Amino acid sequence: MNRIALRGDLLDFSTDPGFGPPDAVPGVRWRPDHWLLVDEHGRIAGVLDASVSEPDASYRRIDQRGRLILPGFIDTHVHSPQLDVIASYGTELLDWLETYTFPAERRHADPQVARAGAERFCDALLAHGTTAAVVFPTVHKQSCEALFTSANARGMRLIAGKCLMDRHVPEWLADTVESAERDSLELIERWHGKDRLAYAMTVRFAPTSSEAQMDMAGRLLCEVPGLYMQTHVAENRAEVAWVRELFPQARSYLDVYHRHGLLNERAVLAHGIWLDDEDRALLAASGAQIAHSPTSNLFLGSGLIGWQALEAAGAKVTMATDVGGGTSLSMLRTLAEAYKVQALQGVRLSAWKALHSATAGAADALGLGHEIGRLEPGLMADLCVWDWARAEIDANRLALARGLHEKLFAWMTLADERHLAAAYVAGTARFERTTIAP
Template structure:
């Protein structure tokens, strides 16, 4: 999408819209409370790529600001996707399998193509642009086992100024030969990638164990050793997604108390560990998450699409564990965080729980930033935060326009927007104050 105004922002940018963000966890009530911050018709002030303040709409900043009037639209922090696979755009919406068969039939063949640096570079650019076009400005991402794939993904995100956490996938068994590494090659590649990319711009490196069945104990021990050497590394993997997978892990690691305990035994559970799914956990597992500070990336569209199961979110939180939100494309069915949140509502509803819009949106913005220890940088509209922000249409057609016109309370309006909107509602997305995606805008109001 190309805008009618310059893609690169001015040094001082002011956006006028309805501002929505969070000060803290709003909990499970539809009442807004003090954690929800809604400021209708305000200017968001951005200087040198960071948020510096707000002003009421009728009090515009001076003429030395580039003022963009988006009255009647919604402005929020960019979404944070905590688990997504860059190469799996190639297999999104693939028919008819559960997890393990899905990997063999669709995922592994698609990922083998990313050994080609040209394919990897093209795919990384497409993926990063697609994220932003869906209103997601930060993400925790799997490339493939190939170093070229990780290099391409990190380079593409760096070029766009994005906050991205990623790392070469580790797989030294139970995968096609074209997708396997060794303990030594994985360590060599990981060390070189960490030296080049960890902390470069807005990038961070994650030790990326695909899942316990595809890494030998020696490889997971190597990953744990690197995490001890570089304490601010992240770790990303999958856990307890599917019952057959859980049974397989129990056969492979009979000494471990549980699937989650496998990772704990190798020192992989830290406050910077992101574990996708976490459906088939028990109380001891949930307590272990709380103890280690590792958190679960909830992937509702993927869990429903692959028939994996329903996340018991309330029980996780009751035992002190944290949850963020993730699309898990390509097991998931859309990069749209709104579609993902709408499915999360259904997952909870099937268990007799109602997920308010506040809790859902918090989990995809400030809540995710807190889980990643990045809330000083992203996730809210607080002064000092990087200006990763998106402007949305409240409605884009007659159905949602009519529905929103009938909204009586703020939560009703926001919940309807969350449920009915998707990437087609995105007006523009800014990454560090630079506009990276936009629809053409009508002429600015005068006077």
């Protein structure tokens, strides 16, 4: 691989900007018209101020002046097979699963469908500016195999694992404790720690796993170094009520996972809307994170997350598209909806805080801050090049912006995947826009 040098406006975050007003916030690292140097190993080698110095002749120069360069987005909760049901009409969570999700996932029992779906999904992530993700495939071993194979071929940082579901699902989607453990161990042996991949014990959600299956997942989580855990929690009020019926001995929905050894610093729990103070304290104590999924929460009518309350208690919150309950793989569209979710609760989400949650904040929460999420020497060159504007309306709005935050906020609100010029994974261009039309 050749060395490359990208010239553009660099933005990343050294620390969490927090929920304060957008002026004079900590952690914002803005370097307009700089060179980003990428070495032959796909790692960031340095940053140069273009007004002061130039890369040496060993670097191939790529001039992206007038464009924004960000770390690649990190999607902390998304379902690869659910591209097939994105934008489906008219149900809440539990009906959604029965009507749309489970039939779509059934198709991935076919290895050809699984392979084609994984290829489509990984390409779509990159075309939306997402270079790393925490992903649910299906209950089928081959679905997970296909996903890892596709991500690895693209050099992506991916965390995934076959879904565990041994009850309250159609027979054609159910596994058992024994088959789930066997499949998981085989997948761990083949993929966990291979290149940039990691395995996650993937409990669909508490109602669809027996206590024995969750105990098995908790045991492997303790036995195998570096395993992640992913699941859903407290997304919908009807779901919360069902969990209360199924697990009367547990104090709360979150406590179900705690009792089975599933909460630690590598646990990713999607949604977390209907939590109380004790739940938030438990998240903080365990180090687990909530993957906030605003487009899904709005689309399915699930509720509004208390992001500030979670962080005030010491819990971590990252950003997720949750496709197909979510309505787009675009993290920019997702962040724009996250702003609205907070505004409905009287909280103003700055562009700094929003973008941090999908880059450095997500990397740190996943224990990957040493690898991705920032534009720093030594980190992998997972990054994206964005147009500030693609049409007269957003160009005019940005030209009138007063200050950097106003410009970034307008861009975050108005932009989408059509603004993406290129996506690099470990310094290799994995997506480049070929058309110039808006």
